Amino acid sequence: MIQALILIAAALVHSLALAADPAPNRATADNGMALLQRVAQTAMTLSYSGVFVYRSGEREETSRIARLVVDGQELERIEVLDGSAREVIRDGKEVKCFLPGENRVIVERPAGVRGFPALLPVDLAGLEQNYAVRIGRLERVADTNCQALVLEPRDALRYGHQLWIEPNSGLLLKAGLVNKQGQVLESFTFTQFSIGSTFARQQLTPSAESQSGRVQQVQSSEPRPGEMKWVIEKLPAGFRVNKVMMRRAVKPAAASVTPNTQDVVHFVISDGLAAVSVFIEAAAANKPNEAITTAGAMNFYQRQIGDHRAIVMGEVPLVTVKLIGDAIERR
Amino acid sequence: MSDRDLDRLLVERVQRGDKQAFGLLVTKYQRKLARLVSRLIWNSSDVEDVVQESFIRAYRALPDFRNDSAFYTWLYRIGVNSAKDWLVSNRARISATSAVDIEDVENYEIAEHHRDNDTPEEVLMSKQIAATVNAAVADLPEDMRMAVSLREIDGLSYEEIAEAMNTPVGTVRSRIFRAREAIAIKLRPLVSAGADKRW
Amino acid sequence: MNNKLSALLDAEHAGNDLDSVCLALSDVQLRSDWADYLLIGDALRAETKLGFDISAEVMAALENEPTVLAPRLLTTPPDAPQTRWFRQMTALAASLAGVLLVAWVTLTFSANETVAPTIQIASAVPIVQPATELTSTTSDKLPDHLQDYIVAHQAHSSAGTLAGGSRNVRAVSATRGVP
Numbered sequence: 018m019i020q021a022l023i024l025i026a027a028a029l030v031h032s033l034a035l036a037a038d039p040a041p042n043r044a045t046a047d048n049g050m051a052l053l054q055r056v057a058q059t060a061m062t063l064s065y066s067g068v069f070v071y072r073s074g075e076r077e078e079t080s081r082i083a084r085l086v087v088d089g090q091e092l093e094r095i096e097v098l099d100g101s102a103r104e105v106i107r108d109g110k111e112v113k114c115f116l117p118g119e120n121r122v123i124v125e126r127p128a129g130v131r132g133f134p135a136l137l138p139v140d141l142a143g144l145e146q147n148y149a150v151r152i153g154r155l156e157r158v159a160d161t162n163c164q165a166l167v168l169e170p171r172d173a174l175r176y177g178h179q180l181w182i183e184p185n186s187g188l189l190l191k192a193g194l195v196n197k198q199g200q201v202l203e204s205f206t207f208t209q210f211s212i213g214s215t216f217a218r219q220q221l222t223p224s225a226e227s228q229s230g231r232v233q234q235v236q237s238s239e240p241r242p243g244e245m246k247w248v249i250e251k252l253p254a255g256f257r258v259n260k261v262m263m264r265r266a267v268k269p270a271a272a273s274v275t276p277n278t279q280d281v282v283h284f285v286i287s288d289g290l291a292a293v294s295v296f297i298e299a300a301a302a303n304k305p306n307e308a309i310t311t312a313g314a315m316n317f318y319q320r321q322i323g324d325h326r327a328i329v330m331g332e333v334p335l336v337t338v339k340l341i342g343d344a345i346e347r348r
Numbered sequence: 349m350s351d352r353d354l355d356r357l358l359v360e361r362v363q364r365g366d367k368q369a370f371g372l373l374v375t376k377y378q379r380k381l382a383r384l385v386s387r388l389i390w391n392s393s394d395v396e397d398v399v400q401e402s403f404i405r406a407y408r409a410l411p412d413f414r415n416d417s418a419f420y421t422w423l424y425r426i427g428v429n430s431a432k433d434w435l436v437s438n439r440a441r442i443s444a445t446s447a448v449d450i451e452d453v454e455n456y457e458i459a460e461h462h463r464d465n466d467t468p469e470e471v472l473m474s475k476q477i478a479a480t481v482n483a484a485v486a487d488l489p490e491d492m493r494m495a496v497s498l499r500e501i502d503g504l505s506y507e508e509i510a511e512a513m514n515t516p517v518g519t520v521r522s523r524i525f526r527a528r529e530a531i532a533i534k535l536r537p538l539v540s541a542g543a544d545k546r547w
Numbered sequence: 548m549n550n551k552l553s554a555l556l557d558a559e560h561a562g563n564d565l566d567s568v569c570l571a572l573s574d575v576q577l578r579s580d581w582a583d584y585l586l587i588g589d590a591l592r593a594e595t596k597l598g599f600d601i602s603a604e605v606m607a608a609l610e611n612e613p614t615v616l617a618p619r620l621l622t623t624p625p626d627a628p629q630t631r632w633f634r635q636m637t638a639l640a641a642s643l644a645g646v647l648l649v650a651w652v653t654l655t656f657s658a659n660e661t662v663a664p665t666i667q668i669a670s671a672v673p674i675v676q677p678a679t680e681l682t683s684t685t686s687d688k689l690p691d692h693l694q695d696y697i698v699a700h701q702a703h704s705s706a707g708t709l710a711g712g713s714r715n716v717r718a719v720s721a722t723r724g725v726p
Contacts, residue, residue: 072408123695123698125699154416156416198425235695235699237699264699315697328693328696330696330697330700349560354558354565357565367612369572370606371602371605372569374602379599396604399601400604403601404608470596470598470599477597480590481590500591506554506557521554524557525553528553528584531583532584532587536583539583542598542600545603546578547606
């Protein structure tokens with residue numbers, strides 16, 4: 018899902034690049050791209066608050082979002098309204114997940130990883146080998162006429178994406194991840210949306226309850242020369258390794274911080290839209306050799322390789338995580 | 349109005365929050381779905397589970413249902429998919445790259461591999477219902493029998509039946525209704541045994 | 548009412564018959580008549596599974612389901628000036644990634660909930676071999692570090708998706724076309 022939205026961003030670049038030299042059969046796809054561009058235009062520099070419903074598999078939750086963009090700096094807080102209090106704050110690239118029910122705060126701070134917009138010249142042609150971009154019809158969503166847009170997978174190794182865009186504002190009102198049978202695996206829909214930074218600033222600060230959790234902070238960086246002992250070469254069609262990182266726990270600054278000193282290898286694999294992560298950690302072989310888990314749109318595959326355990330996850334069909342997991346080899 | 353239009357109206361009602369209207373669709377399609385699923389899954393109690401699961405999935409997915417497709421076509425996909433998921437989690441066989449490819453499931457189905465996997469009790473029940481209905485139909489006055497047969501067996505619209513029988517549409521409507529009531533009276537003692545399964 | 552019900556079954560009902568039938572659905576007898584009429588049709592067409600009825604179970608299960616509703620959207624006109632499009636994309640991607648990140652993590656692995664059933668593969672079998680035997684079990688909540696991995700997966704896949712490089716050659720040969 019996230020990848021779909023990223024792709025939208027990428028698609029925009031693509032449409033501009035193609036504008037200079039359009040191939041005749043690209044008309045539909047390019048119209049789709051133009052529409053996506055509009056979505057993106059609306060979203061940038063946009064401060065807003067709203068409520069959205071997220072459905073994944075059989076579950077459904079409602080969350081409140083407040084997002085403030087000032088001088089290109091973004092600050093965003095999402096608070097889950099159902100069940101136990103949980104929230105995420107995104108401050109630039111840093112993501113903090115507060116899970117007060119578990120007394121935990123997960124901090125993910127990418128380092129040495131290039132972000133937008135430097136990465137933007139992308140391999141969109143590759144994407145179109147994996148997905149067909151198609152403009153759908155006007156459909157009513159949330160009592161509003163929306164333009165449907167479909168990114169249809171060309172094989173069974175990835176899911177499709179459906180987007181509903183309000184044509185006047187370019188607002189993305191709804192997005193869904195669909196399997197080959199047309200079943201929606203995951204979707205989100207805004208039920209309330211107010212544009213502008215009119216919300217109270219407290220909406221951007223974590224609740225006191227959330228802040229008391231023990232902090233687990235991890236820094237990711239490029240592997241040192243000779244450090245990488247793993248390789249994934251025989252990937253399923255259309256997928257490639259985009260990035261390899263070492264995840265290192267940030268040394269505890271206070272006693273309350275749980276140290277997790279083990280370094281973990283993290284591969285990021287993508288087909289241009291769907292992303293799959295592979296984590297390889299040192300682990301004793303005390304679990305089943307292989308295990309497959311499905312949770313909503315996401316599939317997991319765990320595989321014991323000697324004294325290491327590989328965990329493969331992504332919003333892709335089960336067969337894809339398994340194929341990727343089975344392609345892991347020691348260098 | 350076509351049958352499909354009616355389904356669409358029912359779906360819209362459900363989408364507007366009328367949960368009960370979904371019951372009409374469940375009752376309408378449960379056996380059709382059960383017949384589909386039973387071509388893929390052998391055990392009849394498993395078939396029940398899968399059909400039930402399919403309807404619950406359908407209900408949950410209803411906000412995403414696009415009215416440009418027929419409800420049953422959509423439900424059919426969910427049914428096949430639920431059956432497929434059941435087969436995966438209950439481990440029939442997982443085949444390599446195509447895993448449990450939907451096409452395989454459907455080819456299998458098209459291949460007329462229909463197996464009568466009902467329990468003897470279920471087969472008996474089906475036979476008794478069929479016999480009761482057929483006997484009741486045979487007892488109907490000719491005009492009612494003709495009207496209900498043209499509707500249920502030949503699938504004619506009321507207007508077509510009116511033309512065929514050379515009577516007003518209103519008469520057709522009432523003949524069909526009275527035929528159903530007459531048959532239902534004979535059927536009720538038989539189905540009352542399973543009344544607890546009924547919504 | 549039953550004549551309306553009969554006509555409704557054939558989609559031959561009058562204007563507001565659907566409304567009146569739906570409003571009367573709390574009536575068990577009416578629901579039973581609907582079922583009878585449908586059953587008669589199936590019997591006349593010599594269909595099988597005539598005794599099959601799971602409607603009570605389904606409707607009971609739906610009691611616990613949230614009512615499905617098409618949500619209503621409240622919008623106000625945009626007040627922000629538009630800037631360079633690639634920056635706009637960034638915002639879109641980042642904001643929605645955030646939305647989905649929290650939703651996903653919390654939905655899937657919130658405290659005291661179990662994740663979906665896990666299929667354990669009893670023995671490592673090459674995937675090309677169709678006879679892989681799987682056994683199904685239910686796993687407990689995933690351990691903390693897996694939760695961390697999910698956060699990392701989501702946080703990094705946005706940038707990762709766009710990491711440059713030439714197209715994957717394998718994609719050309721192995722990607723199957725859409726029928």
